Amino acid sequence: MPNLNSLQSFRQTLHRHPDLSGHEEATAARIREKLAEYQPDQIVDNIGGAGLLAVYDSQKPGPTTLIRCELDALPIHERSAQPYCSAHHGRAHACGHDGHMTIVMAVAQTLSRSRPASGRVILLFQPAEEDGQGARRVFADPAFTPFRPDYAFALHNVPGLPLGEVFTRPGPFNCASRGLIIHLEGKTSHAAHPEEGVSPTGALARLMEQLPQLPGHFNEATWVTLVHAKLGEKAFGTAPGDAVLMATLRTETNDAMTLLADQACAMATAEAKAAGLSVRFEWEDDFLASVNTVQGYQHIVTACEEARVPCHTMDEGFRWSEDFGVFTLNGEGAMFGLGAGIEHPQLHNPDYDFPDELIPVGQSVFLNAIRRLNGMG
Numbered sequence: 001m002p003n004l005n006s007l008q009s010f011r012q013t014l015h016r017h018p019d020l021s022g023h024e025e026a027t028a029a030r031i032r033e034k035l036a037e038y039q040p041d042q043i044v045d046n047i048g049g050a051g052l053l054a055v056y057d058s059q060k061p062g063p064t065t066l067i068r069c070e071l072d073a074l075p076i077h078e079r080s081a082q083p084y085c086s087a088h089h090g091r092a093h094a095c096g097h098d099g100h101m102t103i104v105m106a107v108a109q110t111l112s113r114s115r116p117a118s119g120r121v122i123l124l125f126q127p128a129e130e131d132g133q134g135a136r137r138v139f140a141d142p143a144f145t146p147f148r149p150d151y152a153f154a155l156h157n158v159p160g161l162p163l164g165e166v167f168t169r170p171g172p173f174n175c176a177s178r179g180l181i182i183h184l185e186g187k188t189s190h191a192a193h194p195e196e197g198v199s200p201t202g203a204l205a206r207l208m209e210q211l212p213q214l215p216g217h218f219n220e221a222t223w224v225t226l227v228h229a230k231l232g233e234k235a236f237g238t239a240p241g242d243a244v245l246m247a248t249l250r251t252e253t254n255d256a257m258t259l260l261a262d263q264a265c266a267m268a269t270a271e272a273k274a275a276g277l278s279v280r281f282e283w284e285d286d287f288l289a290s291v292n293t294v295q296g297y298q299h300i301v302t303a304c305e306e307a308r309v310p311c312h313t314m315d316e317g318f319r320w321s322e323d324f325g326v327f328t329l330n331g332e333g334a335m336f337g338l339g340a341g342i343e344h345p346q347l348h349n350p351d352y353d354f355p356d357e358l359i360p361v362g363q364s365v366f367l368n369a370i371r372r373l374n375g376m377g
């Protein structure tokens with residue numbers, strides 16, 4: 001059993017001082033200080049930004065097993081009466097990454113006493129998950145190359161599911177998603193002479209209607225969700241000369257995303273051409289699908305059995321996105337959802353707070369996976 005009081009108060013300290021994606025230095029410093037108590041064989045700083053690794057190395061042959069958690073919080077103003085509520089206006093740990101970090105710290109606590117018997121265990125505190133940049137940056141960082149894992153695991157707490165129960169599946173676990181910004185450019189004119197301009201109005205209206213209707217691919221569901229639109233300026237004297245349309249594209253697989261993205265751009269290009277407009281695309285918030293390997297999934301199922309944690313195999317993956325997919329694209333591994341309670345406030349809501357009851361549950365599932373792969377002294 002972990003020393004829960006010390007871990008709970010650590011979680012509350014992290015919660016009180018949230019950092020936004022790409023600016024997690026203060027959180028990373030807190031992690032580093034706490035990790036030193038648990039004597040990893042090596043700590044590597046500044047991985048893919050403010051990320052850090054704690055390495056428990058048996059110095060014997062065997063697999064490298066990575067457990068990932070996230071450092072970042074969200075630009076949300078927290079609504080909470082807790083004494084540990086965010087001390088920073090407009091920033092909150094509303095996705096529970098404070099709890100995920102604490103779970104991984106609890107794993108470190110056990111590993112400090114029962115070290116891996118073979119191979120290595122890498123605890124990764126990853127930066128910038130919320131903007132989809134962090135996992136990629138970690139993987140691209142040359143300092144990470146010697147630590148590339150054979151197996152990678154991560155969890156995310158999930159409000160709306162029963163507290164402390166695990167939900168996972170082989171195959172797509174989280175959707176791929178990409179933010180598409182379409183810029184349409186024509187020519188303004190006096191509102192009295194709209195025929196002298198080139199207005200994007202018709203093209204914008206048709207795209208707003210047709211983009212969400214783009215069909216799925218490979219028998220899988222896809223979603224195009226319009227999130228923002230802007231036409232011209234707020235000026236009664238001017239016929240508009242430009243428009244912006246933003247949409248989130250979501251698919252179960254990366255291949256379907258490639259097709260959906262091509263189709264969305266082709267549709268916008270055709271509409272622009274027909275209306276005599278120029279068109280330009282920008283992409284943001286780019287998440288790969290997170291796909292569990294069969295072997296990774298099986299390790300989670302068995303780890304849950306050994307930890308006596310109820311484990312459900314889901315029929316479908318979650319629609320939300322996660323950048324963990326980078327790790328399972330490059331090796332074995334799986335992600336699992338950990339129920340945060342049926343009535344628990346949803347992720348990214350101002351009243352969300354991580355349930356501390358999940359700390360020993362997550363810790364135990366991860367430790368059982370490690371015990372199977374690396375053995376523990």
Ligand SMILES: [Zn+2]
Nearest residue numbers: 095130347348
């Ligand atoms: Zn989130």
Ligand SMILES: [Zn+2]
Nearest residue numbers: 095096097156
């Ligand atoms: Zn999250």
